[in-house]
Each structure stands twice: as structure tokens, then as C-alpha cells.
Amino acid sequence: MDIILLERVEKLGQIGDIVSVRDGYARNFLLPQKKALRANEANKKVFEANRERLEAENAEKRVVAEKQGETVNGEEIVLIRSASNSGQLYGSVNVRDVAMALTEKGHKIDKRQVIMGAPIKTIGMFDVTVTLHPEVSVIVKANVARSEDEAELQSQGIDILSQMAEEVRDESDGFTEALDPDRELGELPSADVGEEAAEEGEA
Helix, strand or coil: CCEEEEEEEECCCCCCCECCCCCHHHHHHHHCCCEEEECHHHHHHHHHHHHHHHHHHHHHHHHHHHHHHHHCCCEEEEEECCCCCCCCEEEECCCHHHHHHHHHHHCCCCCCHHCCCCCEEEEEEEEEEEEECCCCCCCCEEEEEEHHHHHHHHCCCCHHHHHHHHHHHHHCCCCCCCCCCCCCCCCCCHHHHHHHHHHHHHH
């Protein structure tokens, strides 16, 4: 389907561009979100008649987004979650969680503005993109931890996951049986030898 873009769309084009996209993408996303119009003759005339107004409105929104970006960019949000000893979350952190955490810090962010390739499934520090305007994106830090203390350590640059892995290794080392270095391979411990000799004597 050919459409006219009403705003800049990543990997498609700028406002006013006529581009071809899959029908489903147009019907399910671009048209309902008012990001585009069908590129028929009537809509082309409507767009050209309103081009100056649309471009002016877009410029105003961009300026507002840039100001908002100054306060949001680099913001760190702490998300406390339950996790296993290996750092795997019991669940995940998604776009809704990030948007809610930013809103609680006084930023007006909608979940549709949060861009995540996939939900976060381990503890750690993660960069998350927030799109404030088609031409303005910022990065926030998602600090996912099991406690406020862990979150504080991660803020200081300490890798909690590595520490947890070392603790698991140390614990597993405690279960290995200490071997007698003088013992021959296949030789019975001295106590067992004594018992064996006693049994032979009884026989």
C-alpha cells in the first residue's frame, strides 16, 4: 500500500514522503496511529493544503520533546525483582514496567514510547531507548536488582551477576571431598583396612 507520512517514521521516511509498505503494517499501525494517510489523489491534495501547518506543528512538538529529553536522558530507574541465585528473574521487566517507573519519577512517558528489543530477564544495568518524538530519542538506565542494596552497588559499577557466579562456584567447591594426597588410587582408607583384616581373622 502507498501512504503519505504525516511524521518521520524510523526506516521509512520524513513527513510528506510517499512510501510503499505492507498492507497489514499500514492498516494495523500507521493509519490508526495517524502517522500516515493512504496515498490517493484526494489525500494528496488534503496533505499539500495542510503541509505548512503539519510541518509547523511537528517542529513545535520536536522542541517540546527536546526540552523533555534534557530531563529524561540518562535517568536511572530502579526495578526491584525476585531472582534466582544465577540472576535469572522470576518473570521479566517489560515496556510497561519501565514507563511506570519513569512516571513515578515525574516523567510523562507512555509505554508506546519505550523501545525494548526484548523483555529484561536477568538482573543488571540495561540501556533502554525512549522515543519522545519521531526525531527525538533518549537513553535511560534500567537498574534491575533483587534489593535496594544490590541496586546501589550496580549504580557504582559493580557487576552483581559476576559476584553471584563466584559465590555459586565457592559453594559448589565446599561439597567436594578432600582427598588424602598420600593415598594410592584404589587403596582403601586405613580405617577400612583395619576392619577388613578383623573380618578375615573372624573367618
